[in-house]
Amino acid sequence: MACTAYNHLSNQSTRILIALYTAILIYLDDVAGDIPEELQTFVEVFACNGKHRHDVLASFADIIREFPQHFGEFSAIVLTSSLNFISSLVLENKIPQLLVSHWNQKISFPDCDLKVSTECGRQSIYSISDFREDPFWGFRSVRRFRICT
Numbered sequence: 001m002a003c004t005a006y007n008h009l010s011n012q013s014t015r016i017l018i019a020l021y022t023a024i025l026i027y028l029d030d031v032a033g034d035i036p037e038e039l040q041t042f043v044e045v046f047a048c049n050g051k052h053r054h055d056v057l058a059s060f061a062d063i064i065r066e067f068p069q070h071f072g073e074f075s076a077i078v079l080t081s082s083l084n085f086i087s088s089l090v091l092e093n094k095i096p097q098l099l100v101s102h103w104n105q106k107i108s109f110p111d112c113d114l115k116v117s118t119e120c121g122r123q124s125i126y127s128i129s130d131f132r133e134d135p136f137w138g139f140r141s142v143r144r145f146r147i148c149t
Contacts, residue, residue, distance in 0.1 A: 005018075006018055011070065013070075014070045017063060017066060017067070017070060020059075020063055021060075021063050021064075024056060024059060024060045024063065025085065027056055028056065028057075028060065028085075028086075028089060029089070031056075032089040032090075032092065032093055033093055035054055035057075036090070036093050036094075037053075038052065038053050038054040038057055039057075039086060039089050039090050039093070040090050041053075042057055042061075042086045043083055043086060043087070045061075046061050046064075046083070060082075064078065064079055064082045067079065
C-alpha cells in the first residue's frame with residue numbers, strides 16, 4: 001500500500017509511516033470495544049507523554065508524534081484528527097450504554113449502531129499525504145480557484 005498509493009512521495013519512511021498509521025487505525029477500530037479504558041485515557045496519557053497500557057496505543061502515539069518530521073506545519077491537522085478519532089471510538093462504545101430519561105422512564109440502547117468515527121477526520125492524513133513535497137505545488141500558478149463541496 002505504501003509503495004503504490006503514495007509512490008509520488010520521495011521519502012520512503014513517509015510512505016511506511018502512512019501504511020503503519022493506516023494499519024493501526026483499522027486495528028483500533030476493530031478492537032475498540034475490547035479496550036475501552038485504555039482508549040478513554042489515551043489523550044491524557046498522550047498529552048503528558050506518559051506510558052500507555054496498550055502496546056498498539058503506545059505505537060500509535062509514537063507514530064503521530066513523528067508526523068511533524070514528515071509534514072511540518074500540516075501535521076497539526078493529522079494530530080487533531082487522530083485525537084478526534086480516538087474520542088469517537090470512546091463515544092461509540094459509551095453512547096449505546098447511556099440511559100435516556102423520558103418522563104421518568106429509563107430507555108437503553110443496546111442495539112444502537114453508531115459509527116461516529118467515520119465522521120471524525122481520520123481521512124485528513126490521506127488528503128495531506130496526497131500532496132507532493134511542496135504542498136502548494138498545484139496552486140503556484142493559480143490566482144483564483146473555487147472549492148466545490
